[in-house]
Amino acid sequence: MNKTATILMLSLAGSMLLACGGKAPEQATPVKADPTEHNATIVNTAEHKVVVYQVFTRLFGNQNTTNTPWGTLEQNGVGKFADFTPEALSAIKAMGTSHIWYTGVPHHALVRDYSAYGISHDDPDVIKGRAGSPYAVKDYYNVNPDLATDPANRLAEFEALIKRTHQHDMKVLIDIVPNHVARAYQSLSNPPGVTDFGANDDTSVEYKRDNNFYYVPGQPFNVPAFPASYKVLGGDAHPAADGKFNETPAKWTGNGSRAAQPDFDDWYETVKINYGVRPDGSYDFDKLPADYADKDWPAHYAFWQGKDVPDSWLKFRDITQYWLDKGVDGFRYDMAEMVPVEFWSYLNSHIKHKNPDAFLLAEVYQPHLYRDYIRLGKMDYLYDKVEFYDSLKLVMQGKGPTSTLVETQQRMADIEHHMLHFLENHDEQRIAAPEFAGDAKKGMPAMVVSATISTSPTMLYFGQDVGEPGAEDAGFGKASRTTIFDYWGVPHHQRWMNGGKFDGGALSAEELTLHNFYKTLLSFTASAPALMGEYTELHSANLAAGTAYSEQQLAFARYNDRQKLLIVSHFNSENGVSFGLTLPAELITKWQLADGRYPLTDKLTDTQYTLQVANGVGTVALQLAPLASVILEL
Template sequence: MKRFPLRPLAAALAAALVSAVGLTACSQTPEPQATVAEPASKAVVYQMFTRLFGNTETANLPWGTLEQNGVGKFNDITDQALEGIKELGVSHVWYTGVLHHAVVGDYSQYGISNDDPDVIKGRAGSPYAVKDYYSVNPDLAENPAERMAEFKALVARSHRHGLKVIIDIVPNHIARDYQSLGKPDGVEDFGANDDTSVEYARDNNFYYVVGQPFQVPQWLDGYEPLGGEPHPLADGQFAENPAKWTGNGARAAQPHFHDWYETVKVNYGVRPDGSHDFPALPAEYAQMDVTGHYQFWQGKDVPDSWEKFRDIVLFWTEFGIDGFRYDMAEMVPVAFWSYLNSHIKQVNPDAFLLAEVYQPDLYRDYLHLGKMDYLYDKVDLYDTLKAIIQGRESTDAIVPIQAAKADIEHHMLHFLENHDEQRIASPDFAGKAENALPAMVLSATLSTSPTMLYFGQDVGEPGDGDAGFGKATRTTIFDYWGVPAHQRWMNDGAFDGGALTEQEQALRDYYVRLMQFVADSPALMGQYAEIHSANRDTTGYNDRHYSFLRWNDQQQLLVVSNFDQAKGSEMALRVPAEQIAQWQLADGEYALNDALSGESLSLTVRDGEGLVALTLAPLQSRILVRQ
């Protein structure tokens, strides 16, 4: 959730929080962590922005109401929709924005308090300002009184199609007006027992600006809540006294417009000076498995917020959720993640735990000490691929990125789109979806790590249109909106692509062919060797190409991509002797089949080295499978 860059004070706090891991020496030597068997095939995650996915309304009025612009429902995600998702090789669906967050709509007849537009972003609200962790967004239900049952039915429907279900958990912050109607008996709301006379207490859920009431931000750039439409609660006031720290760590009673003013920061026992007030996790536990971590936390006295989030994730695990995507995980202490994730894995050892972390020097802490399964590979691979697509970077940059993460490559989830990032087809990214196809092939095949697709990516949705709070190039997450290219694939609920343009259908067909291969290929869970460096002096090969090998004892692949949007190339691609020896190939001819085009090529091995004569059209990739 990168709403805006962190302001300096918030960035300093974030650094203090992530440093509060609590590493100490340990008198006993833990047993080495057992080697965990890797999955037999690559995981493919489909991120669905649930509010938008099933919406067929096409009005798209800026600041449009739910009635004007429409909203997708749980029940719109039909068997046909799920089959269309499954066609992309998908193993996991991340239903984004399903938890009950602050919304402008009036659901008071269901006992839900009205939310104040002065602390809501957009008209539909931010999915990362959660109001009730034990319920789901009433906007998404045909009958809001039955919203949990409707979501439960969607989870069951997804499971019947062989799809596992992921939802967001946002431990760093919650909505300013948190009030849970769905909480189980005996559960207290966040902040219910806080001592508001002090800035900090270990078991307070929030930090307080003592003696000062909250003030709404000064609006910038002509912004007004609801676009200036009159509303009884849009009066420039929000009752909160004393003020709480804002979600990104801003400590002023009046946050800046670019702060996460709709949320409040959760306290995990990190004092305002950055020191920690919870049991230290020994550094040696980087070598321990989740059972060892779980045992470490037994009997430990931990802050109240830790226990609250433990109860939340176990509630949803029991509900049938198969995993979680953690928003802004790096703003919460690593030791907490050890505690939370080890409790989840005790109940569901196969839970899929994905975290948003943007500081590469912290990756290994969050994986080994925090016991995350996967992290975003954003700051390294995604940013580099984007720069290559835009002509700002050479493919040479991929080599050191992959080498530096060789020990954790399986845990770095790859993507080219998500709800935070610009759409590929937007003018500020690639201009057209096809310009990123080489990067998509590389991203999906480079590692054993999961690959993620964002809804509408497979049909080239450009993310244009000013929705209100959400601006063009990113599909809005704050407003009610229709997503045109995706709607053409939906085809009024048939989910058969019947309304797609010829270009959109061709793109969808390419994604289906690629992603089905990715999901089924055994070699993509095997070894990797780049051959880019060995080919940099090959005639016809340059720094707009990238090539590598993937293999295991079942399958051998050669992958080569041309990122050039205008120039094709002809080359004799070298496969060095070292790799030929690893493949145990004698001199001779070996048939290759291009999994993307169906063409037949050949690998010639002579004197222990290999050559593949091939042509690459502009933006063409080849996945050559040895027969």
């Protein structure tokens, strides 16, 4: 779902559900990535960076090119678990991928009739699109039947995909959406002793601690008043598209709306989960002592033993434990900031107790909450959207200076290892879309910076590597973002699939060049030990050097005792630039370089350069084409 309006709402209103939140001497003011500082939970022992490949599972393997707006599955096709063949997984692995985030796996509400498999009908009046939002989960103990070759065997097909992914040396991530579920949640696959959300609720009251939902007593739910521009299913006839949905009493809507008739811009297809937060915002559970920010997950796990916690906490504990048992290696949490941080301490410590290596990634869009959700909530990683991505987007659009990136990196140094970097995901506009940069090549210098400036994981969204612009209005999904609501084919990505060969054979020369750039860059980052080491910004020294270096370039060094790198990106799309890159004396001393000449190799192109050290200061002569970057290894 598009989070823009919600982020604004949270920042302005302050939701009542948010929690409170070499070996030479060190240079004088180093900026060093230290994931253990202030946080005993995550100790960075990895030698190489994590690379996450996010794939929208429903779209990935679809080879149908019809693309009729509001089209049915039969018209437009759908991708399957089976489309992740050994060839597909090998091609994904070749891009340096360590983790695949299979987006949209849990069974969510959708319009298609699966009653032959015992699945109840979903009402199109409370579904976004025809294929439905992956964030309106209907059954947490099963998977989307659209994704299975045989819907009756859908869970086994996903288990087979987990196994195939592991055989290709990659980990599996899936979505968990603790803040809300579909309006008509109904699990067909609950393990023994597990009841559905809301099954035991007292619906006569707005709030009770162990209710799973909040209620509007005495009032039935009413479908939003849709704007004239919107027609359910694009106006196609459907027996249940009658402007009605039976829910009595009405429940609070997923984004926190307490109205019996939410607005069209609300998350009306979902209902809010109650975590023991009273309607006045006070907590109905034990709070974590402040010093638990400095304690590890075993201490958090021990804290919650014997505590009486709300029923919703137990339900999500059971859900995550179920998927860990299936072989899932971690979770991406939707809108984590809308759920209290104590719950995350409880849930994540229970996950780590079962699998200490589990990968836990969360959406949190308010920077003042970042450290609480990492240190108290025991998240491994958060989206670095509001800080690094937003700043980098402005640079790509020619609206911001690269100095902002230097300042952001330094300000986030204490938690930079925990801040996942990306340029695209399912919520954000495609780089090639006119609404963003209008040219996929403008993502090239940005991706170099994003993937190398810190020890954080890097995420690549499927289709980004071939310049997919998300140009079509698919129905509920609109241009600039690849739809997550509709049955659709993704044209540029389909050319990379090349009929199931996954060799890029149908790409244009320009698309293939872009793909090979991403493949070279990300496979390098996944194997470069320096990127888990230290960082020194070279931007300030080079701005002061009086050369052609400007706010359209960004330069920094990454290094450890095994590898030394100089990284320079040029963001101008029209003109090249030539200058001598300055390496200040502090860095030369740290690298223990005597005066002389040192060979450098660009890891992106294998081009050779020379570092000249004279009087303790280094210089590299660079000539960069528009949108070019170099990663120079000493």
